Amino acid sequence: MYRHLERRLVDHLREFLRRTYDLEIANIVVEQPPQIEFGEYALPIAFELARKLRKAPRKIAEEIVAGVGAIPGFEKFEVAGGGYINVRVSRAELATALAADLSFAGRSSADRSSAANVPPGKVLVEHSSINPNKAAHIGHLRNAILGDTFVRLLRFAGREVDVQNYIDNTGVQVADVVVGFLHIEKKSRAQIEALAAAPRFDYLCWDLYARVSQWYEEDKSNLQARAATLRAIEEGNNETAAIADVISVAVLKRHLETMERLDTEYDFLPRESEILHLHFWDAAFTKLKEASVLAYENEGKNKGCWVMRRAGTSAKPLTTEDPSASPSASLGASAKAAGSEGTDEGEIAEGKITEEDQKVIVRSNGTVGYVGKDIAYHMWKFGLLGRDFGYRKFYRYPNAHDCWISTTDGEKDHPHFGDVAEIYNVIDARQSEAQNTVIEALRELGHGEAADRYTHFSYEMVALTPRCAAELGYNLSEEDKARPWIEVSGRKGFGVKADDLLDALIISAGKEVDVRHPELSEAERASIATQIAIGALRYFMLKFTKQSVIAFDFKDALSFEGDTGPYAQYAVVRASNIFRKGGFDPDAYCRDQASRVSTADFAKYLTGESGNDIWELWLAASKTSYIVSQCIATTEPAYLAKHAFQLAQLFSTFYHRYPILSEADEGRRKFLLTTAAVVRRELIRVLAAMGIGVPPVM
RNA sequence: GGGCCCGUAGCUCAAAUGGAAAGAGCAUCGGAUUUCUAAUCCGAGGGUUGCAGGUUCGAUUCCUGCCGGGCCUACCA
Structure with a gap:
């Protein structure tokens, strides 16, 4: 309602300004007055026009108020202060409309939103993307809750959304846990399979992962086991790869269960193993070479690698006599000249990127790194790769919704994934550079439009307060105690597990429910406690703005009063x-x-x-x-x-x-x-x- | 060294494209006609928005420089 009225107001005003002053104002700022008595909307437009029209703001405001005329739904325009225009809506009309909206309560949200304003095309949201080698922790919860909420927002607005959770099942992190089971625990494949079937297998892996990291520290030669294991997993079709698959699938199922507790569901789980085995990279590599996005390095520390310019760096001219020629400072002075100079500079350097600015995409041994796989994956997302995954059903939610997973040869009938109009990647701020490099690769491939519709939904990490870390039994150095927060580390086994936090919240809420509603059955009380716990957790993760580091503390997270x-x-x-x-x-x-x-x-x-x-x-x-x-x-x-x-x-x-x-x-x-x-x-x-x-x- | 982010009340955080006296919650203190249940409400104290300049009619917001903190800067993912 509010939104529609605002749009109507802005349209009328824009038309009035065009008619009266022959001015085209693209972005008309609308605010809300400081007090409800002043009205529902406030327009500071007169201040902005003062210079253009060479008139006092108040005079302009008066002219607008006198001339703008009647607008349906609005009652009054008033000049306030030095030139604000306060606008009053018809309270009775708005209330009548809002009350009537209740009669549509049974309809879907898509019916409510004006279909005409919904942009075309499907949206793909990628979130969670937890390494399937250990239990999810609070940092993953922030990711999943931000991502899942964003999905709900898009659907609320009438968009069609695919939810994907990328699974890196062939990387070092999984390899490390495989090493732990084989080299430290000396388990057989059958024994690992038995363990993987037990409840909370992800907790076992959490501890083992930390021990493996310790084991590497103790003797660097132990790292050879990691390298060999990683190679075997990437190759596939061998005992080690089979064990890795058992582990990663079991942990992945645990992650889905954890997220299900939060009412978070996924549609598709693309896995790195298929990016490798279905040769997504080969297809991407060919295109990247053809478009000269990648350069082969003949010398220096990256000799023998295929490299790309790191995002955020720019080609600098070899001679820097004219400091104003720097790309960022040139727009105002002579945009035209700077534009052509920009490309010239790139050509002067002949695509040569300084070693510092090089991002290795393909290693000298011919294997592709993470960013390269991500470029291929994102070409697939936009339907630009010319290849597709195989699909099979993997997980069924209680509401009969199926979550699909990638495979090399899948089922015949499956939903169509990928090939979307817009993507949002919910990935923490530490990966900004990698994300921007993927975007740049798409742009340089000539897919500028796709690059423009690629949004890195960046957010800051969840860390622990020193007090919280101490509560968990970690010994802190004096230096750490003085910090505002301490970063979670899976490698050290340092962090709060997602399921533990949920359990603590449910117990805490349950105590309150038990006191308030002793007359209810245990099952009813448990159900209420669970809803309260989820409400507390999801709200907690959403109340902070994205760029704020959350210094996690049980005291704040377990609060059920006030801003909760x-x-x-x-x-x-x-x-x-x-x-x-x-x-x-x-x-x-x-x-x-x-x-x-x-x-x-x-x-x-x-x-x-x-x-x-x-x-x-x-x-x-x-x-x-x-x-x-x-x-x-x-x-x-x-x-x-x-x-x-x-x-x-x-x-x-x-x-x-x-x-x-x-x-x-x-x-x-x-x-x-x-x-x-x-x-x-x-x-x-x-x-x-x-x-x-x-x-x-x- | 380079890049990105942050610094607001005792604590944790808000303040959409610059806008009317910088707002909440927690904590502290003091209250709420025994009512649609108080996981609530009302009130009080608490701020030179890190520092110094600049742009602007107007700066917590934009620019520059400092100070302090975080993250990234691997032939890891």
Whole structure:
């Protein structure tokens, strides 16, 4: 609602400016006034126009207010301060529309969003991508929760989305655990298979992985075992590769189970083994050489390798007499000249990249590194490779949704994966350079459009506070104790496992539920505790903006009060309680003709002081689709968490201030009940987009 | 050395393309007519937004330089 009105406002204003001043303003800034009394929208446009029109901002604002005319849904334009234009919408009309939206409650979100505005084509979101050699930890949880929430946001906006989880099953990390079982534990294949079938095999691997790292430290010659194992795994069709497959598949299943606890599902699991065995790289390599994206290095430390320019570096002229010629500083002065010079500079160097700026794609022994495989994989994602995976069903979720996995020769009938219009890779900020190198490779291959639709959804890591590390029993150096946070390390076995954190959250929530609802069965209490735990965890991971390092601490993560998921869940539960006590069905309430509030009544109850109060709640409730589009445009789900919290907070105040069932005036009671029904509905939708369900009672 | 990111209340974090008095939560202190259950609400204290310049009508936000911290900078993935 809010979003549609804003668009209408901007369109009218743009047209007015064109007509009146002959000005074309592409981006008209719209804000919200600091106080609800001032209106719903604020336009600082007059300040921006002041210089162009050589007039005082206030004068311009007055002209706009006088001339813009009537816009459906809006009531009033006012000049405020030195030149702000405050805009008031028709509260009654907006409330009527928002209340009526409840009648579409049963429809899918795609029906709600205006289909015309949905961009064409499928979106591919890759997230999780956990090495299948040990248990998932809190860092992986942040990734999966960000990724899964982004998927939900895209679907909310009507996009068709494929969710992929890339599995590096042939890398050193898996090799290390194989080494551990074979060389340290001296296990046979049969014994490993038996262990892999036991519960929480990933925990066993977690510890073993740390011990292997230790074992390498003790005697560097032990590293030979890793090299030999890695080679055997990459080759395939041998005992070592078979053992690696047993391990990686078993751990992968554990990861899927862990993520399922968080209501996170995947559609397809592309594996590195198939990138290798189906020769994706060979196809990519040919194209990369043809397009001269790769250069063969004849000398220096990278002699014998195929290299690419590292992303973020630029070709520098050999003579730097003119400092203004540097590519980044040249745009303002003489963009045209700088553009041609830029290519000249590249040619002057004849594609020669300084050793420092070289990224090795193919090693001198002919094997391809991670970035090379990733380039091939991303060419596949955009349908540019000319090859495809084999597919087979791998994992079935309780809702009968199938998750597919790559194989060399798969089933005949399978969904069509890849070949998408847009991709988002949820990968932490440490891999920015590698991601940008892949994007550059696509661009240099001539696929600029694909490169533009490739988004590295970058976020910062989850680390532990020194206190948390101490609680977990790690001995810290004085230096570490003074740090704000300490990085998690799988190699050292240092971190908080995802399942452990979930278990701790469920136990903690369970204690509260047991006290509050002793009358419920154990199964009911467990189910509520689980929903609260997931709500707390998902909210916790989403409330921080992406670029903020989360310094993890059990105290904060286990909190259920204030700015938390359970707080928002509780607001919904309270709203439900009103209807239960009142004997109404909250979902059906606004659909019921008898309970419908007329536009005139909305106008009556949404004025005055208490009207302002309640209107603030309605306005917040109208913003969901606006917030969702902001989250998508900025790849920042944290705005959604903020929105959920604000909505819950406003509702809690409303709930406390206005007793509903005891309201004597029947018309007003209906209005208050409608308010509760609308907010409840919107809050449930917002929480659902965050992957958070709401328990029946709390 | 080079690249990217961060520095806001005691603590943890917000502040969309620069905009009206920089906001929450936690913690501390003080309250809430025994009511739609308090996992809640109300109130108080707490800030020269790391420092110094610059651009702008306007800077937490953009630019430059410092100070402090993190990550990346492998023929690992």
